[in-house]
Amino acid sequence: MEKAIIELQNINYTYHNSEKKALSDISFKIFPGEWVAIIGHNGSGKSTVAKIMNGLLEANSGTVFINGVKMTYENVYDCRKNVGMVFQNPDNQFVGNTVEDDIAFGLENNGIPREEMLIRIEDALKRVKMTGFETREPARLSGGQKQRVAIAGIIALSPKVIILDESTSMLDPEGRLEVIQTIEELHQTKNMTVISITHDINEASRADKIIMMNQGQVDQIGTPDEIFKIGLELVEKGLDVPFSEKLKYELAQKGINVPTEYMDEERLVDWIWKYLLNT
Amino acid sequence: MLNQVLLGRYIQGDSFIHRLDSRTKLLATFFFIFIIFLANNWVTYALLFAFVFLAIYLSQIPVNFFVKGIKPLLWIIIFTVGLQMFFTTGGTTYFQWHFIQITSFGIVNACYIFMRFVLIIVMSTLLTLTTPPLSLADSIEAILKPLEKIKFPVHELALMLSIAFRFVPTLMDEAQKIMNAQRARGVEFGEGSLVQQIKAVIPILVPLFVSAFNRALDLSLAMEARGYQGGEGRTKFRVLKYGKHDVYVFVAMSCLTMALVYLRG
Numbered sequence: 001m002e003k004a005i006i007e008l009q010n011i012n013y014t015y016h017n018s019e020k021k022a023l024s025d026i027s028f029k030i031f032p033g034e035w036v037a038i039i040g041h042n043g044s045g046k047s048t049v050a051k052i053m054n055g056l057l058e059a060n061s062g063t064v065f066i067n068g069v070k071m072t073y074e075n076v077y078d079c080r081k082n083v084g085m086v087f088q089n090p091d092n093q094f095v096g097n098t099v100e101d102d103i104a105f106g107l108e109n110n111g112i113p114r115e116e117m118l119i120r121i122e123d124a125l126k127r128v129k130m131t132g133f134e135t136r137e138p139a140r141l142s143g144g145q146k147q148r149v150a151i152a153g154i155i156a157l158s159p160k161v162i163i164l165d166e167s168t169s170m171l172d173p174e175g176r177l178e179v180i181q182t183i184e185e186l187h188q189t190k191n192m193t194v195i196s197i198t199h200d201i202n203e204a205s206r207a208d209k210i211i212m213m214n215q216g217q218v219d220q221i222g223t224p225d226e227i228f229k230i231g232l233e234l235v236e237k238g239l240d241v242p243f244s245e246k247l248k249y250e251l252a253q254k255g256i257n258v259p260t261e262y263m264d265e266e267r268l269v270d271w272i273w274k275y276l277l278n279t
Numbered sequence: 280m281l282n283q284v285l286l287g288r289y290i291q292g293d294s295f296i297h298r299l300d301s302r303t304k305l306l307a308t309f310f311f312i313f314i315i316f317l318a319n320n321w322v323t324y325a326l327l328f329a330f331v332f333l334a335i336y337l338s339q340i341p342v343n344f345f346v347k348g349i350k351p352l353l354w355i356i357i358f359t360v361g362l363q364m365f366f367t368t369g370g371t372t373y374f375q376w377h378f379i380q381i382t383s384f385g386i387v388n389a390c391y392i393f394m395r396f397v398l399i400i401v402m403s404t405l406l407t408l409t410t411p412p413l414s415l416a417d418s419i420e421a422i423l424k425p426l427e428k429i430k431f432p433v434h435e436l437a438l439m440l441s442i443a444f445r446f447v448p449t450l451m452d453e454a455q456k457i458m459n460a461q462r463a464r465g466v467e468f469g470e471g472s473l474v475q476q477i478k479a480v481i482p483i484l485v486p487l488f489v490s491a492f493n494r495a496l497d498l499s500l501a502m503e504a505r506g507y508q509g510g511e512g513r514t515k516f517r518v519l520k521y522g523k524h525d526v527y528v529f530v531a532m533s534c535l536t537m538a539l540v541y542l543r544g
Contacts, residue, residue: 051500054504056500056503056504077508080506081506084504084505085501085504087497087500087501087504089497091449091494092493092497092498092501093497093501095442095445095498095501095502097411097412097413097441097444097445098413100516101413101516101517104516104517105502105505105507107514107516108513108514108515108516109505109506109507109508109513110506111512111514112514113514114514114515114518117514117516137448138445138449139448139449139452153505154505157505157506
């Protein structure tokens with residue numbers, strides 16, 4: 001069997017100022033090249049999991065393996081080189097005064113020589129389609145552009161895994177699409193492992209695998225088809241369902257006999273065409 | 280209120296002064312402020328003014344920017360000049376009322392003080408107008424480098440400076456937003472008695488502080504996630520380089536100093 005790039009084993013975590021466990025007994029594996037979405041309602045522990053995977057938080061018990069290596073206090077910085085992370089607020093993670101300075105920040109931290117930096121910055125900007133913005137200041141960029149710069153900062157470090165911690169939640173629909181398309185391209189061209197933590201169910205439906213969290217525990221792991229099949233039960237767990245699922249529900253209310261399995265928009269359109277042609 | 284702040288304002292340009300290395304500019308400015316105190320007669324002050332005007336001309340920045348720089352400090356200047364004028368004794372006395380007197384020495388001294396103020400303000404304004412804040416922070420780091428030997432945290436200071444510079448516009452925007460939000464709820468700024476005006480500041484200050492704390496938390500997390508482990512073992516993206524222009528400045532400064540020493544009475 002293929003080796004997992006990130007493996008969590010029986011992780012428990014409690015924030016020091018709270019009584020409740022933020023995570024209890026979390027275990028899952030993520031394989032190279034996968035696109036994994038972690039979904040769950042507010043306070044289900046999604047973001048905590050992300051920080052544990054990156055070593056920003058240390059679990060109370062349990063182990064994290066990055067690329068087969070057990071993460072310890074001593075090797076956390078080496079492990080972190082494999083895992084890049086893009087955060088929620090585009091303003092608060094912009095360290096540099098200009099776009100190129102910001103991308104250079106991570107490279108400087110890792111002691112990359114300057115000549116190499118210039119090449120990597122140019123390449124990273126090209127990948128996120130921000131060439132020509134090198135000397136722009138953050139105040140003069142849109143939210144989506146800032147997030148793309150943040151992604152470029154991660155790409156320049158060429159990690160194996162990129163974690164998006166609700167990176168699109170503060171963006172307008174346009175910026176959100178830009179960011180998702182950028183990630184999709186990276187996923188395909190660089191075969192990067194993507195872990196996206198999200199509220200946006202449409203973003204989650206693009207993933208290969210969905211990890212659903214509830215009350216600090218892993219509720220279910222499966223493909224989007226498997227997860228969305230449960231349909232309206234998702235709503236009871238504080239989650240939304242994809243648009244196609246809602247439409248199916250409305251059609252069922254009107255007495256139309258819709259299939260039970262999950263269909264994305266394209267498949268639903270096909271089904272409706274067939275349905276109409278047959279009646 | 281907020282857009283009048285001249286601190287850290289940089290005007291893009293490609294003049295002689297703009298192309299200088301920022302370390303040269305910073306050191307030259309400090310040196311200039313220092314040698315202003317060498318001047319003690321009209322000829323030397325005239326020389327200094329000529330030098331400053333030459334610098335302004337070379338920077339190709341309109342003079343009214345410098346006037347704007349002087350304006351906020353006008354009251355301090357008037358106060359100091361007034362003190363000199365009314366309380367200096369010696370020379371011919373033109374007017375006397377109790378201990379307040381206007382003497383020829385007083386007038387001359389007041390003029391000198393006024394000129395010193397103008398020279399210092401114009402020169403430091405010139406520095407900030409022609410140097411991007413970030414390269415200013417870089418040059419401070421470069422200049423303070425020797426202090427590392429006595430365990431002075433030079434890298435940390437430089438990082439703090441550059442982050443502070445980077446967040447000035449962000450926090451200004453936020454302050455403006457908070458002000459508007461509070462106005463929408465009926466808080467009136469800049470009106471009423473002094474106590475009322477001070478009280479009106481609290482609904483801006485508290486949210487601004489809280490959000491600054493949150494920003495700091497987010498930023499430190501993002502920095503750590505990108506492998507920041509302190510100053511050691513870091514490479515630098517921005518490099519400072521001396522050019523031949525910097526030599527001209529060095530020569531000009533030396534000539535000016537010698538001329539001042541020769542001409543001072």
